[in-house]
Amino acid sequence: MAAHFPINHHLRPLYRLLSALAGLYMLVFGVVGFVQTSGAEFFTRDEAEWVLGLRTNPAFSLLSLVAGVVVLGANLIGRNVAHHINQLAGVVLTVVGMFSLAVMQTEANVLAFSMVNVIVTFILAAVTGIASLYDRVGSLTAARAEEAHRHSARVA
Template sequence: MASHFPINHHLRPLYRLLSAVAGLYMLVFGVVGFVQTSGAPFFTRDETAWALGLRTNPAFAVLSIIAGVVVLGANVIGRNIAHQINQLAGIVLTIVGMGSLAVMQTEANIFAFSMVNVIVTFILAGVVGTASLYDRVGSTTAEEHHHAHA
């Protein structure tokens, strides 16, 4: 499957930037959410806990900080680390969005997700996942070899 990803795509810097912005958003949201919910129970589902337009609790804020640091860090580092992390983050965010959608109105909604959270999670998954399709790097000989077998 990896052979189908373009190598050294000319818009790679733009896709890395977009993915880094998504990671920065996750990080800032997590920090603001953690400050907004300080003192609250870790898995509270209190509907008054909001940060940057999304419902949150300390658990979701901490996970957002971790995800933001990983995605932002990988895209600052670049190389194929960004490609692999973006690909994994796109998949994980899609699964989180689907799972949160499934449990939103139940006691299993431990991260206090609302519909807005699900939509933003899918948007972030789309941005980061799309970036992973075009941010692969390699030598020009690898690129020529790829085109020769395409």
């Protein structure tokens, strides 16, 4: 069974806005975190700072900055670029959250994650992932065909 994403959903601008705000948060967090942790070792856990409610080191700040630029940029561009980037961001952030949860109390916690970081990562994953379900763009013909397919009778 294939997934069917609605095309030209009437709430698409709202979902793009929410995903863009998630990207903006990642970008601002990355910039502020990178400035505040400058001078510390790249993967430090001992000198990690608290920035905008999250624990960070230079490595996590830089990754957040890059992710924020990508997500925010894709949502500003719009079209199906936002759809694909939001899908990817939702999956990647979910995987990062799960990995970070698994290694939080070990030496492998190179990004200095705390439980708050994991929760925020899952929230950002949910926002971008859910946005990707409704931000697909297509022609009017494709939208009508998708709508007809969704409402057609299923024969087993």
